Structures are given as structure tokens and as C-alpha cells.
Amino acid sequence: MEIHGHFDEKFAAVREEFELNFTEKDDVGASFAVTIEGESVIDIWAGHRDAAKTLPWEEDTIVNVWSSTKPMYFMAALMLADRGELDLYGKVTDYWPEYGQNGKKSTEVRHFMSHSAGLPGFGEQLTMEQLCDWDYAISVLERQEPWWEPGKVAHYHAMTQGFLVGEIVRRITGKSLGTFFREEIAGPLNADFHIGVDPAIFPRVAEIIAPPPLQEGDTPEPPAELRDRINGTPPCFPPHTNQPDWRQAEIPAANGHGNARSIARIASAVANNGTVDGVTLMSPEGVERIFDEQITMDKGTLGMGYGLGALGAGAPRDSKVCLWGGAGGSTHVIDMDRKASFAYVMNQMNHDLVGGPRGWMLQRRFYESMGLVKPRERYGVSS
Template sequence: MITVEGTSTDRFEPVRAALEAHLESGEELGASIAVDVDGVMEVDLWGGYADEARTVPWEQDTVVNLWSTTKTLSSLAVLLLVDRGALDLHRPVAHYWPEFAARGKQDIEVRHVLAHTSGLSGWQQPFTMDDLYDGPTASARLAAQAPWWEPGSASGYHVQTQGQLVGELVRRVTGRTLTEFVDTEIAGPARADVQIGAREADWPRIAESVAPSPLSGMPAGLDPEGIFTRTLLGSPARDEHVDTSRWRRAELGAVNGHGNARGLARALSAVSRSGRVNGHQLLSADTVDKIFDVQADGVDLFLGVPVRWGMGFALADARTMPHLPTGRVCFWVGRGGSIVVMDLDRRVTFSYAMNRLGDGILGSERTLGYLRQVYDVLGSTD
């Protein structure tokens, strides 16, 4: 029998039971779940294995590649700089990054990057992993590229480009890399075990990422000029790149964050708790409120499902996340199912990180099941 380690309050016992059941069935390989309620970690659970061979246990300090849940850290970094007056959501990106004005991008604003409406959802081909790993090259290519649709008119998920765009903005206004900024301004104050990329000293505690069977080539019948196709081809990172030294050393602010549920919950509880975390007022309540300024609301040009985008996060929407309540709730997910949910009305932060990737556009069946269990508890008691 696989034992789930960690702590949970009595009311969240169904969450522990669900994690244990998934580990026993083999649907989960290794995973962690956390629920922070107004600064109190009511759920801090982990269990299973850190490797596919099931020889290394998932420990309290095990971390894993977070894929797109990384974007929640990058978006929080931008909000911190907005709060400090270093960035303005409604100013053109080119105000901070002059080269970006090329090819008709002079009016693209910072908010368009955060809401995936800039028209730069992928890199123009040819663009390789070598180019992606070379930060200056990746930024220069985006600066020289024309948008693929009218900026601000619709969202098209910036699968891998958003991290580069945000990282360049952070570098331009602070002189620091996004990796450094997240480490010193978010992870440090929050005492959160999260990072962009992964320090070599932490490599021994990184869980192996186990992906579903890869697709054999591109699906048939796709429009080669369509946003979906161009974005997919223009986003070169794939499952096989994860858990390599080049991946871990890179700064890919959209996809290569590393952490666990506890670390994510601690860092992002700053949003749920109106800017306050670990005794620090990380950002103001007014800046947190900006997240809920709707920037796009419709079928995303890449994801193909309705997404209501605020500033840096998706907003609760019954069309795509039926287990989330209405109100001031925002979230984002990563490939395979990792997630962070920030519920400002209940001052609750829920997070889940795992190493066996599931299927699904916005979370896996496991993700949605844990989310349902959490809100069954919150809905019956709050």
C-alpha cells in the first residue's frame, strides 16, 4: 500500500483519500497537493515515486518541471513591477524595449502580453530549440516578427513565447533576469520552493517527468497558415527536452519552472490574500484587483476553448472549469495537469503538481477531481 505523507486537516480528508486512491491505482506516479487557507497550509500532501521505475520515493522536498504553471510565477513578477511603478500595463512594450516596435508592433501594450492577445503566440519558422535556449536570439526574433492577428482583438495562447516576452520586459526595467527576479522578489520573501529553470544543486531532487505517448506527427487536415498550426510549430519545446541539463539551465519563463504544490501555494497565496504572504506585503490589493480586468473572453485561437483572460491569469469560467465557483477566482494550468487556483473571496490557494502527465486541455481528469474535492469541502463549510 502506498502511503500519502504530509498533513491535512480533518475536513480535507477526502482530498487525501483521492490522492491515495490515484497513487494506488497507478494513475498517479508521484504528486503533491496543497491548500493554503488565509496563510494556513491546511493541506500539504505528497506521495508516490519520483521516477518511472518506482525506485525513488517522492519526498517532502521533491520538485518537478511545472510546464505552463510556470506562467503564474512570471505573471506575478510583472504585477510586482507594476505595483512598484516600473511597468505600466497600458504602456506599449516598445516603451521599455524599443526594438519591439518593428513590423507594426508599436502599439502592443504590456497587458496584451499578459493576456495572450499580442499576436505573438509562436516564433516564425524556422526556429529551433537552440534558438529558444539562446535568450538574446529568442527575444530578437520576437522583436523582428509581425503579429499574426490584430493585437488586442482576441487571445491566442502564447504557449512558449510569453515567458520570453515577460523575461525581456523584466530585464529591460530591472537589469536582472526573470530567474533572478523570481528568486529574490517572490520565492525568497514567500519562502516558496519555486524557481525558473533549476539550480544544479537541486537536480537530485527533481522528479522525472513522464509524458503520455507522443502524437505521431501533426494531425491531418490542419490549415498550415492557421494560428493553431503556426503556434504549435513555432513553439519548439517538447517532452523529450525536459529533464535535460540544457532545459534546467535555461530561462524559459513560460514552461520550465520547477517546484511543488507547497511552493506554488505559498508563492501564489500573495494573490489570494490581497498581496500579503509570509508576513510581507508583496504587492498592493489595488494591483491584485487588476488581475480581474477582463482582456479577452471567447474561444482562444490556439486552445480552441473559451477562456476569459484577465491580467496574467485565466478567470473562473463555468464553460471550461465547471468546478470553480463564480467570483474573484483566477488560475492557470500546466501541461499534464499541474494547477494553481487563487480564490480571493475565500482567501484560498489550491495547487497540484505531479510527474505523470495526464491528458486534457485545461487540466487532466485527476486535476479536475482534486479540484472538485477541494470545493466540495469549501462549499460545505464556508
């Protein structure tokens, strides 16, 4: 099949793996990108941006990347901390007094960043219209009680985290998270990534394709803290997430739109200790805050926002890596040791919640091509 873009020839195995994602792993349209020291060494794309396979995936195609958006607001919070405007260990109520209702006064900002705030759901059912209404969603979160003592345990705040961190950003800066991100991160880096999409660029947005239905019995029993609780998130899968209201809204935990190139570009600023191509987003000390270990969630270690550890990246075990990923399979990975950033995005979703094997294997092939890990035939634990 035809693979577009560019890659250094030493990464030919990455290109071959990318093709396998289409021929063996059901990709419809996708892109993958890698930077080293801010330089693009892989930037490839292929396939189609619609389920009917009538529209080609092009160089400027963007797509909903789900939770691969989360590091965008991690960066926003880290930048404010680096400027001395936000104390990540301070009380949320220092910035957002109304949040202290109903037993939440002890919540610290870092609890928002580490999925340990005790509000993994809204506590009452929302419609899509209400989810897309920032002020309404915030008012719902303000009046909820925490589902556990903040900071005690971590469960994935899949949708709520973006509102929680985003409201802190808004209280400090007076700007919506999407506006702050555009003006302070994406704009200076010339990155084609959006939290709240302008309808003028809708023609470039790929159609998200739902995964096949789960088989009966595939849904695990929820942990004790989540039982008998109302998550409240409305259906957030296609076709709902291909609609204008979803695309235009700022739902920072889940509806960022970009491509692999733009994610890798933004992540390269972190990979290079806060500065890339003369653009400084934060100091090296500000970047180092990412690696301040907070808590364990689902056997993984969480730093300040990002997940930590090489295993999820396919990197050598001792690598200093931070990362996140999105529902359906997208990835957002930073390797500090090699000043490298990686991103994989696609429109055909699977049932992986935070990244998945398609992106992992592409990253693994990169490390194999560099002679840093042994070749592996399939997705699994790195060596």
C-alpha cells in the same frame, strides 16, 4: 498506498481522491497543497520521482510544472505595475523599443499578458540550444511580424509569452526574470520554486514522464490565424525536458520547477490581497488588476494574465477565482473569496494543455468538504 504529509481531517475526501489518482488515473509521483489565509491546511505527496519507480517522491521533490509557471511572471509584471514602473496599458516599445519592428508598434503590454499579441509562435524554427539562449530567442521575436492585429483575438502563446513578459521585466529592472523572481518573490516567501534550476539541486528533480502517443485524428484543425505559420518551438517533451540544458535555462512559460507546496505558498500572497505572513508583494489594488477582463480565449475569460472564473477550479459558480495550469495536468489556483490557494503537480503527463481532471477533482473535493458544492463523481462543470 502510503500518502505522506498532513491534512486537516475534515479534508479526508481530498486524501482519498489523491490516492485514486494513483490507483485509477496513472499518477506515478505527485503532490497537492492548499492554504487558507496563508496557513497550510493540506500538504500531501506520494509515489515515485522516476518512471522506473525506484526513487520515492519526497517532501522536497520538485518537478517541471510547465505552464503553471506562467502566474510567476504574471505576478512579476503586476508587482512592477503596482510600483508605478510598468503601465500595463502602455506600448511595449516604451520599455523595449526593438520590439516595434515589422508592424508591432501598436502592441500594448496587456496584449502580452492576455495571449493577444499575435506572436503565439516564433515564426522560424528554433533548436533546443537556441530556445535556451535568451538573447537569441528575443532577437527572433523582435524581427517577426504579428500573425494578427495585436489585441484583436487571443490564441495561446504557450512558449513565447514567457519571453515577451520576461523581456519587459528585464528592460525595467535590469534583471533576468528568473533572478527577479528569486529575489523578489520566491526568496521573501521562502518558496522552493525555480525558473532556472541550479545543478546542485538536480538530485531533487523528478523525472518528467511523457503521455501516451495521441491517436490519429486527435489533433484539431488550427484556427485561421495559425494556419501556414511556423510555430518554431523545438520538441519540448521528455526526454528533452529532463536534460540539464532545459532545467538550467530560463524558459518562463514552461520550465519552472517546484512542488505543490511552493506554488500554493506563492499563490497565497495573491489570495491574501498581496500580503502573507508579513511579506507584502503588492497592494490590494495591485492584486485587483488581475480581474480587469481583457479578452476571451477558447471560451474562457482572461484577466491580466490569469484565467478568470470558478468553473475551472471546481468552486461555487459565484466565486472570485483566478487560475492557470500546465501541460500534462498541473494546476495553480487562487480563490479570493476564501483567501485560499491550491496547487497540484505531477510527473506523469497526460494530454491536457492547461491543468486537467486530476487536479480539478482534488480541488472539487476540497469545496465538497467545506460544504460549498454538491458531491460529484467525476470531472465536469461545477455547481
